[in-house]
Amino acid sequence: MNLHKLMLTENACYKAGRTITVKGIMVHSTGANNPNLKRYVGPNDGLLGENQYGNHWNTYHPGGREVCVHAFIGKLADGTIATYQCLPWNHRGWHAGGSANNTHIGFEICEDGLTDYTYFQKVYREAVELCAYLCKEYGLTEQNIICHSEGYKQGVASNHGDVMHWFPKHGKSMDTFRAEVKALLAADTKEDTEDTAEPVVTYPEKLTSGYYRVRKTWKDSKSQVGAYRVLANAKAAADKNPGTHVFTNDGVAIYPVDDATDSGTADYRIHTVVKGDTLWDIAALYLGKGSRYPEIKTLNGLKSNVIYSGWKLKIPN
Template sequence: MNLRKLILTNNACFKAGKTIIPKGIMVHSTGADNPWLKRYVGPDDGLLGKNQYNNHWNQEKPGGRQVCVHAFIGKLADGTIATYQTLPWNHRGWHAGGKANDTHIGFEICEDGLSDSTYFNKVYREAVELCVYLCKEFGLTEKDIICHSEGYKQGIASNHGDVMHWFPKHGKSMDTFRSDVKSGLASADPVETAAPKKYYRVQIGAFSIKANAETMLSKVKAAGFTDAFIKYSE
């Protein structure tokens, strides 16, 4: 995954400052033949490329609409695929048009003409890897992932068809997507926990006369054992 960050701080959604506890992930696609990230993410950071129309979403109400998502997946200026985080993950987004805004992280996949299998496979894989990352980050599973059209059927999102107008054209569905996320989670590196340290102490001697103990302590420290000490016991 090629994850980068450009928070849309000028968007009214970001300024609203509301947060959520993420309980799921909602997959969207943009519904426009424009795979370039610069259409939605801006200003140019040197990788996105310049948006000559300045109609990206880093403004109060893009196109007069109250819209904002947590991330976009699409093309950089050089044609490579990347993910741009555009809201803090726990920020309440404006992406679902329903109750899912209160519970779901939402991201958009930039559509092209819907027929380029090379582009589709790249953004599909990027989306799977993003979901694996988010599931690990927030303790979710593949069962917590839906697309916008599934959200509508569940009554928690507005009536949109994404992504099921696109995925089947390339032999994919949300079930295959969830399966791929599940596989990604299973193959992810386990979190390593540091083993507790164990200490072994070595006693050099026991002395009834304090001066003799101090003499031995001096010899031991002079030999380089600076952590040596005297412990008194009855």
């Protein structure tokens, strides 16, 4: 999966700011022949390309309608397939025209003319990977995934045909889709249990976002004596306040170290993935530019851009 983030902050749905408890995922397709993400997602982040009509969905009521989804899958300017997350996953979206808005993450696959098998294969696979990722993040299974037309049959969505006017043209259905998500989840679980080695950890001297926090324990936030961008300052504060430790922004105690860990020679540092992180975010955080995520992939031997909470990712220095 090639996951990017661009929140549709001008959309009335985003501004409504309501959250849901995620119980399922609804797959949509746009119903218009335009496979380009820039039609729906904007402004141009350098990868999407310019939408010369300015009619993307980062406006209050796109096309006069109350619509917004959690993500789009389609083409970047260079033709690469990508997923763009447009709302926080637990935000209440406006995609189903029914009660599924209160329970389901909804994403749109950008349709083309519906006859190009190569395009279909790519976006279908991207959608399978997105669903597997969301299932893992929210404790769902493939059984919690429906398309818009299935939602209509269940009485939780408006009367639309997507995606069953398209998938069967290429020998697929929501049943094959669910089966492929299931297979991917099973493969990921196997990988997780095999991968137990924890690499050597070093931490950046100066953070550009987040803080090193000096506390007695991570849970005891009241014991915090300070929060620092600069690691040396945090260590000095911990030295001055016996019983305190330096914690990373996501709660890993890193100083003082009570065993002799060799942390001086690594040419990378570690980021512990938290819920909602994408490779794009992490690359932007540490390397200044999300487009540098291929370096992180290479260093960690990753084959896709899908990452999960709790993973310890090596970040090149």
